[in-house]
Amino acid sequence: MAFLHLCKTDEIEPGSSLRVEPDKLPPLAVFNVDGEFFVINDTCSHGDASLCDGEIENGEVECPWHNAKFCIKSGKALTFPAVEAQKTYLTRVVDGCVGIEV
Amino acid sequence: MTSQFQISLSGSDASYACDDGDTLLRAGLRHGLGLAYECNVGACGSCKFDLIEGEVDDLFPAAPGLRPKERERGKRLACQCVPRSDCTIKIRSGAEYASAVRPGRATARCTGRVAVTPDMSIFTFSTGRPAAFLAGQYAMLTVPGVGQNRAYSMSNLANPNGDWEFIIRRVPGGQVSSHLFDTLKPGDSIEIDGPYGVAYLRRDIPRRIVGIAGGSGLAPVMSIMKDSASLPTAGSTPVMLFGGRTPKDIPDVPKLLEGSAAAIEFYPVISAPEPDGSADWSGDTGFVHEFIEHRLSTPLAECEYYLAGPPPMIESVVRLLVAEHKVPASQIHFDRFF
Ligand SMILES: Cc1cc2nc3c(=O)[nH]c(=O)nc-3n(C[C@H](O)[C@H](O)[C@H](O)COP(=O)(O)OP(=O)(O)OC[C@H]3O[C@@H](n4cnc5c(N)ncnc54)[C@H](O)[C@@H]3O)c2cc1C
Ligand code: FES
Ligand code: FES
Numbered sequence: 001m002a003f004l005h006l007c008k009t010d011e012i013e014p015g016s017s018l019r020v021e022p023d024k025l026p027p028l029a030v031f032n033v034d035g036e037f038f039v040i041n042d043t044c045s046h047g048d049a050s051l052c053d054g055e056i057e058n059g060e061v062e063c064p065w066h067n068a069k070f071c072i073k074s075g076k077a078l079t080f081p082a083v084e085a086q087k088t089y090l091t092r093v094v095d096g097c098v099g100i101e102v
Numbered sequence: 103m104t105s106q107f108q109i110s111l112s113g114s115d116a117s118y119a120c121d122d123g124d125t126l127l128r129a130g131l132r133h134g135l136g137l138a139y140e141c142n143v144g145a146c147g148s149c150k151f152d153l154i155e156g157e158v159d160d161l162f163p164a165a166p167g168l169r170p171k172e173r174e175r176g177k178r179l180a181c182q183c184v185p186r187s188d189c190t191i192k193i194r195s196g197a198e199y200a201s202a203v204r205p206g207r208a209t210a211r212c213t214g215r216v217a218v219t220p221d222m223s224i225f226t227f228s229t230g231r232p233a234a235f236l237a238g239q240y241a242m243l244t245v246p247g248v249g250q251n252r253a254y255s256m257s258n259l260a261n262p263n264g265d266w267e268f269i270i271r272r273v274p275g276g277q278v279s280s281h282l283f284d285t286l287k288p289g290d291s292i293e294i295d296g297p298y299g300v301a302y303l304r305r306d307i308p309r310r311i312v313g314i315a316g317g318s319g320l321a322p323v324m325s326i327m328k329d330s331a332s333l334p335t336a337g338s339t340p341v342m343l344f345g346g347r348t349p350k351d352i353p354d355v356p357k358l359l360e361g362s363a364a365a366i367e368f369y370p371v372i373s374a375p376e377p378d379g380s381a382d383w384s385g386d387t388g389f390v391h392e393f394i395e396h397r398l399s400t401p402l403a404e405c406e407y408y409l410a411g412p413p414p415m416i417e418s419v420v421r422l423l424v425a426e427h428k429v430p431a432s433q434i435h436f437d438r439f440f
Contacts (some may be wrong), residue, residue, distance in 0.1 A: 080420070083418075
């Protein structure tokens with residue numbers, strides 16, 4: 001496992017997200033939920049929408065295309081038409097930087 | 103005099119003319135553009151767009167396809183917006199949405215009606231132009247005196263005679279279905295606008311065809327089953343599952359297929375066995391998704407699925423196929439009957 005740096009904590013306001021495109025990984029969505037950071041795949045498991053364009057509420061993100069909701073923490077698909085979870089990543093904050101273990 | 107407005111798509115060179123009174127979505131599809139959509143009735147949210155410039159009227163401001171938050175941010179539904187000026191819109195598009203048959207309007211004369219269950223009947227209509235559509239598609243029907251239209255799927259096949267056949271369920275208190283059942287007589291005229299819909303039979307895919315219908319979802323699956331007879335089969339018989347409430351709600355599918363060359367396996371499922379008549383029920387009892395695995399001799403991931411019916415049925419079937427059996431979502435085509 002290695003720590004992959006994605007962004008600075010102060011680049012993402014609480015209640016918002018940032019899309020990052022690291023090498024050799026699918027596009028990722030980094031969320032700041034009340035000061036806690038979570039990383040999941042950005043491309044919706046249902047279609048090609050970017051979850052970073054979605055509405056965030058109560059720890060859930062709503063896909064901008066067909067309004068499926070996902071739990072940001074677990075990646076779980078909560079409402080149709082999505083039925084498959086978003087992949088989640090072990091996320092850590094080190095020295096003001098958000099990163100994942102890969 | 104009918105006027106036209108020019109609609110430009112932001113981020114592309116495409117533009118199209120929208121006739122007075124036509125929706126942004128239908129006009130774009132008539133022009134051959136692949137604007138994203140599914141239901142055409144304001145329920146699925148697939149056709150949402152941003153109005154960059156111009157003015158529109160919203161036919162259905164309470165449409166469930168948009169969350170209040172999205173409306174606040176200016177999102178609108180292309181299937182419910184009629185332009186009042188030239189417009190520039192930002193909307194999602196994809197080749198898969200472009201209609202193989204350009205949708206058009208026609209006056210249709212009712213030629214008959216035959217009951218298939220206590221609350222579902224086949225309605226037949228005739229138009230002056232050929233009935234052109236793909237198996238599984240639907241049309242928007244407007245009946246005189248009711249200021250709204252509804253989606254109904256064709257249950258027959260395209261034909262040069264202009265014959266259109268629908269299987270319609272009476273919805274208690276429903277504005278359009280009540281009119282069709284209670285007021286419309288043979289010889290009366292309605293307007294048919296179509297075809298629409300992306301859950302049509304994929305003729306170039308050699309996988310086994312599985313049709314799953316619930317209640318009023320019968321029509322498009324019947325059409326697909328009929329059309330399967332025209333495909334070079336790879337030795338796999340199409341399978342159809344149909345879910346109804348009681349034995350009375352199960353149509354005589356083999357009889358409905360008479361006159362078609364289709365040979366299929368048919369499995370009816372009832373959800374509410376009645377103590378009286380159920381003794382001679384030989385089909386399955388439960389919800390239709392519970393019997394898919396049991397009734398298919400083929401591995402589930404090797405089939406192509408066509409679903410139609412109430413949204414909860416569609417959701418249960420898709421969940422089962424994709425989440426549990428790892429069927430690629432691209433092999434599942436559905437219409438949710440909102
Ligand atoms: C793609 C598709 C295919 C369908 N195919 C079939 C079929 O083959 N057979 C069949 O029996 N049924 C079919 N349906 C259902 C059908 O379109 C009608 O919803 C049903 O007949 C009930 O209509 P109603 O007017 O009788 O009932 P109502 O209760 O009067 O209307 C119900 C529907 O109208 C919508 N609605 C309500 N107010 C408005 C408004 N102001 N503007 C626009 N829409 C409004 C509602 O959202 C709801 O969807 C299909 C639906 C869809 C989306
Ligand atoms: S693309 Fe996300 S719900 Fe359809
Ligand atoms: S196509 Fe417009 S909401 Fe479904």
